[in-house]
Each structure stands twice: as structure tokens, then as C-alpha cells.
Amino acid sequence: MADRDWPGCARALKAVVLDLCGVLYESGEGDTVAIPGSVEAVNRLKSSDLQLRFCTNETQACRDKFVAKLQVAGFDISVSEVFSPAPAAVSVLKERGLRPHLLVHDGLLPEFDSLDKTDPNCVVIGDAAEKFSYQNLNDAFRVLIGLEKPVLFSLGQGRYYKETNGLTLDVGVYMKALEYACDLEAEVIGKPSPMFFQSVLNDMGLQPHEVLMIGDDLVNDVGGAQHCGMKGVQVRTGKYRPSDEKHPTVMADGTVDDLAQAVDMILSQRGC
């Protein structure tokens, strides 16, 4: 269990990790619109003595594409500061000599350019949205069921997310579908996978207790970070719901209105 020392814990922090969608901006169609105060909050963190990284389960576009959008929206952010599931998956696949059959959004395909995809011996699924047709899911299923030891990677395990026109099914739903069809357990790459949070910690050379995660998703951001020994604070923006504050298994170290308020509290504890 996390102790409830928030915002007192901020004094001992060496780094902050931010989720993107729902913390820096609200998702929607077309332009990326910053949540009020979040551009300045990122700038204040960058001017402080804290390290800063960004950690997202975004799998509909390549990192350079969505980072460019955030820059247009005013954020001081670069690709090297952003951790997302696709590059992490590419590392794992290369390490294990695996050739993927991909069921991912067209916008994500370039991330996998460096991999051999002939005669696939595993399947990788991401948030493929409209590409989750019956035919495409069946093709992925046939690859898996034809393997002696089927291996399925899922870029995240979200149930659904909010689009401007309503709630939308996320990759986790199709992961469960293929798990049942093939009687297997997928390997999740992305939040809340401990391996994914650990790769961010490794990049900064820090121990978990020195790092605070700020996210809008109680289970995947806050719970995932806490599971690794990090602190986790939830913002009341993005996919936050009031019921999160009485969740049966995950309790945030703190809950704040938005990123601006979180950064105010962190920096004032540190005397900045």
C-alpha cells in the first residue's frame, strides 16, 4: 500500500512522469487542444531541478507525429522524452527474434519498419480502431492458432476511451477476444506493465521511490506506477470519474484538479 504522504512526498522527488492524453490535452477529433494551464505547468517543471519524462499508451500514431502536434499546441516536448508502447515492442521483438503479424493503426505502421514481417511467428495488436474488422481479427487469429506456441503482444490493455462522439472500444477488448479464441495470455506492452515503467526509470537512472507519475487513468497510470514503487497522483481531467476516488483496489497518493494544481503543490513543497 502506498502511504498517503501527498504532497509531502514532493520534497524527496527527483523526477516527474506525465501521461499525455487527459493530462496535457483532451482527446478529440482534429486539433490537439491543451488543457488550461498545462503548457505553463510543463514549462515550470522543465525550469525546476526535477527530471521530466512523458509516458503514453498512444498507439494510433508514430511518436514523431503526435509529438509534433503537441509542439504546435505549445508544449515544450521532444521525441526522446516520450515513452510509448510501439518502440518498446520493437525492442522486445528484436531481442527475441520475432517476426510480427501487425494489427495496428495505419498511422503506427512506420514504427515497425525495421522489423522482418515475413512468415510471422507472433501477433502484435494496437488500438487499430476501424481496422478491427471481422476479417482482420480473423486473420490475426489464424496466424496465432497456426503457431505451435502462439505469442500475442498487446500495446496496452485499455477497455475504452472517450472520443468527441462518445466512448470508443480500446485495444484491451480485442486482446481479450484473441486470448479467449486461442486460450492464451497476451503479453501487455505499455502501461500498466511494470517492464514499461521500469524502462522509464532506467532511462533516468532513478529508483522508483524518487519518481512521481501523474495521470488521468487510475488503474493504468496511478495503479501501474504504484505497483512499481512509484508515487501516483490522479488529475480530475481526461477520463477521470468521481467513482475513481472510492475504487476498490487502487488508491491514488493524491487527487488534484489538473496538472497545473499538481505542479503548484509539488513546487511549493520544494520551496520553488
Place this chain on the structure above:
Amino acid sequence: MADRDWPGCARALKAVVLDLCGVLYESGEGDTVAIPGSVEAVNRLKSSDLQLRFCTNETQACRDKFVAKLQVAGFDISVSEVFSPAPAAVSVLKERGLRPHLLVHDGLLPEFDSLDKTDPNCVVIGDAAEKFSYQNLNDAFRVLIGLEKPVLFSLGQGRYYKETNGLTLDVGVYMKALEYACDLEAEVIGKPSPMFFQSVLNDMGLQPHEVLMIGDDLVNDVGGAQHCGMKGVQVRTGKYRPSDEKHPTVMADGTVDDLAQAVDMILSQRGC
């Protein structure tokens, strides 16, 4: 546990229940082709003193349509002898005053003609095949997530089945997808649901131990029937696989090459 008294148990039987696909005929595109000896086997059962019913998870077509195809293939079979999930679902929905949002094959829609489908307060999914698009699954999800107490009915829970062009995802896969998305448990209508087998027993006015189920699906036909106290015999046609004979949890009361052999053994035990 079922005792292994096969074919001895045949002496005490009062009825036989047959699965259709994989027992009477092999599935495939176009015409329904009878498995050799199965037309005569059905005729021999009909001429005996045993009651006979058919119990199928077919949900791509209305009963009158697939029964007509079986008649063309030479089978002596009528709609009133056939139990399938859609009519069972209609009974349950009427009983509980539910108005369904349907995600089923177009061929099955007429079965639901008698139900009010305005302002839906539950979702019914069947083997919708190509209709399991991202859009359609998302629409079903939005109906469920918008209900105070979401109710999902699934017409069967199969993982996949064999088509002439390869293995094909079945309704159970999409049931699991929606269960995960909405954090709920679906109500399964069809085999192996005990309620479904019980409706066949009620129709015949018999006790479970007086009835033998013959099917090609070890878990849904044989295991489902045994779970209700019926005997269950598996045929080595249809979706039978040799590994079924050393299944970790389900053991058939008997395994036979095909329906013709099963009927031979049953009738010879009874001195017919």
C-alpha cells in the same frame, strides 16, 4: 462424474437428442451435405420407440431456413423438433420485458420480429460473422455502457469453428470482448447452458437420466448434457479432435465413429 456404462445405458433410454452441424452434416459453403449414413440413422431412430429432438447452436439463419436445407439433404426433420438459441432468447426477453439491441447475422433477424426493439435495454449477440465490424461492436458497447444495469445475452459461447476456407471466430470471442469492455458477465443462451438443455427435457416431459445427447463438440454438447445429468456421446465427425479423448475436464460416456455407429449400438442394446 458420469459412469462409463456405454452402450449399456441405451437399454434405459427414453430419448435421444442430436446436435446438427458435425453430426448430421459437415459445415461448408453452399449446399448442406449429409455425413454418410446419417439420413438412415435419423430414420431408424424415428422408427424406434425413442423420442428424438435436435439441439443446435446455429445462429446464422432462422430455424425454418436451415431445417428446409436439411430436408433437401434428405433428413426427416421438422421445425418443432429443433431447439436453437434464438427462439429461446426471444422467450427469455419476453418473460423479462427486455427490448434488445441486436448484433446478429442478417439471416437470424426474422426470429426477433415479434419483439419491441425501440429504446433498447439489453444487447443480444449471435454469430454475426462479417457484421462484427468495429463500428457495430462499438454500437453494442455504447448501448451496454449507457445502461444503469447492463445485460448482455450471447447466443452460444464458441471460440471458433471450421469453414471450408479455414477456422473462423465464433460468437464467444465477441462475448468476451464486450464482457471485458463493460466489466460484466454475459448470460449464455444455447449449449452448454443448463437452461437450454432443460427446455428440451421439458418439451419431452423426461428426466435427464432418461436422455442421451450425441454431439461433435466435447465441451458444449457432451459436457453440457452431462452437467444436466444426461448421458453424452461424442462422434468422431465435425469438430472432433483426437485430443478430445484425453480432455482434462470432460469425459464422454462413449466415443463413436459417427452417428450411424451410435444408432447401431443404441438400437442393438434395445434388441431392435
